[in-house]
Amino acid sequence: GAxxxxxPRYKVAKRGQDVALRCDPISGHVSLFWYQQALGQGPEFxxxxxxEAQLDKSGLPSDRFFAERPEGSVSTLKIQRTQQExxxxxxxxxxxxxxxxxxxxxxxxxAGSRLTVL
Amino acid sequence: xxxxxxxSGPLSVPEGAIASLNCTYSDRGSQSFFWYRxxxxxxxxxIMFIYSNGDKEDGRFTAQLNKASQYVxxxxxxxxxxxxxxxxxxxxxxxxxxxxxxTGTSLTVIP
Numbered sequence: 001g002a003x004x005x006x007x008p009r010y011k012v013a014k015r016g017q018d019v020a021l022r023c024d025p026i027s028g029h030v031s032l033f034w035y036q037q038a039l040g041q042g043p044e045f046x047x048x049x050x051x052e053a054q055l056d057k058s059g060l061p062s063d064r065f066f067a068e069r070p071e072g073s074v075s076t077l078k079i080q081r082t083q084q085e086x087x088x089x090x091x092x093x094x095x096x097x098x099x100x101x102x103x104x105x106x107x108x109x110x111a112g113s114r115l116t117v118l
Numbered sequence: 119x120x121x122x123x124x125x126s127g128p129l130s131v132p133e134g135a136i137a138s139l140n141c142t143y144s145d146r147g148s149q150s151f152f153w154y155r156x157x158x159x160x161x162x163x164x165i166m167f168i169y170s171n172g173d174k175e176d177g178r179f180t181a182q183l184n185k186a187s188q189y190v191x192x193x194x195x196x197x198x199x200x201x202x203x204x205x206x207x208x209x210x211x212x213x214x215x216x217x218x219x220x221t222g223t224s225l226t227v228i229p
Contacts, residue, residue, distance in 0.1 A: 031215055042124075042206050042219040043162065056216055091161060097215060105210075106152065107217055109161040 002026075004110035006092050012116045013082045021077045021113045025094030032075050033107060034067055035091040043091055049075060050097065082117045089114045119144050124207050124220035132228050137194040139205050139223050144188070147212025151183060151190045154206040156222065162206055165192070197227040 005024040013019050025032050031050050035043035036059075045059040051072040060067070064083075069075040079086055093107040124141040131137045143151070150169045154162035168174045168181040168190070180193040190209075194201055204222040211218065 033217065035219075042122075042221040045216055045218055048216060050215070056214060093217075095215075105150070105215075106164050106167055107162075107208075109163070112161050 004092055004094055004108055006090075006110035006113050008113060009111060010114050010116075012118065014118055015083060016081050018078065018080045019082055019115060021079075021090050021092075021115070023075045023077070023092030023094075023110060025073065025075070025092070026108060027073075029094035029096055029108075031095045031097040032069060033093045033095075034075070034077050035093065036061075037089045037091055037112070039088075046077070046090075079115075082115075084117050087115055087117045120220070121145055121148075121211070121218035122207055122209050122220040124223050126221050126223060128224040128226060130226045130228055131197050133197060133199060135197050135227075137197045137201065137225055137227070139192040139194075139207075139225065141190050141207030141220050142188055143190065143207075143209045145209065145212055146185075146188060148209040149212060150210040151181070152208040152210075152217070153179075153181060153190075153192045154208060154219075155201075156204045156206055158203075165205075194225075197225075199227045199229050202226045 007022045033048040034046040037043045047057040047067045049069040064080045066078045089112040091112045093109045152167045153165045156162045166181045168183045174181045178195045182191045206222045207220040
């Protein structure tokens with residue numbers, strides 16, 4: 001696609017519910033990243049994939065968070081038993097990942113999914 | 119210690135002035151650095167990237183990198199009210215491909 005597409009744009013969940021957030025990266029982009037952005041803060045790294053391989057999940061805040069990218073394109077971030085502190089905007093970004101210091105290895109962000117846990 | 123540190127501001131400058139935004143990073147091996155602009159309620163959008171010591175200019179924007187001091191800055195010349203936004207500094211880790219962001223600096227350009 002022309003850009004990174006995320007859905008849903010807005011999600012309200014009751015505490016304890018499970019949620020799934022979807023990211024469809026730019027076609028051909030090898031790397032895919034998930035970030036969590038709380039109000040007034042910068043994006044915090046959660047996890048990243050290169051194709052279907054999850055190379056780093058060190059930023060996932062607890063074992064309630066799980067991400068997958070089974071076919072190397074669309075990714076899903078799942079949050080189980082949501083808590084109020086999970087309320088944030090979840091940003092997905094993708095990059096071509098060609099050449100470490102090239103203009104192709106920059107992040108392009110989607111519009112984000114705003115999660116509110118009541 | 120966060121990988122990237124920024125002064126959260128807020129920073130206010132009059133229209134037409136130069137805005138100077140700064141950040142420091144902790145991973146001495148980091149090679150690539152990025153400035154993103156984020157308008158309220160929107161996602162970050164790339165302004166510039168830099169990976170060589172010195173200055174890199176693009177229109178009204180100049181990014182500066184000093185690897186010895188682990189310091190990155192962004193200068194915005196002839197600031198416009200439309201430049202009012204939060205500016206995020208990011209680095210890419212020396213090992214792996216992770217990108218880390220600072221907390222952002224809020225800039226207001228006063229007409």
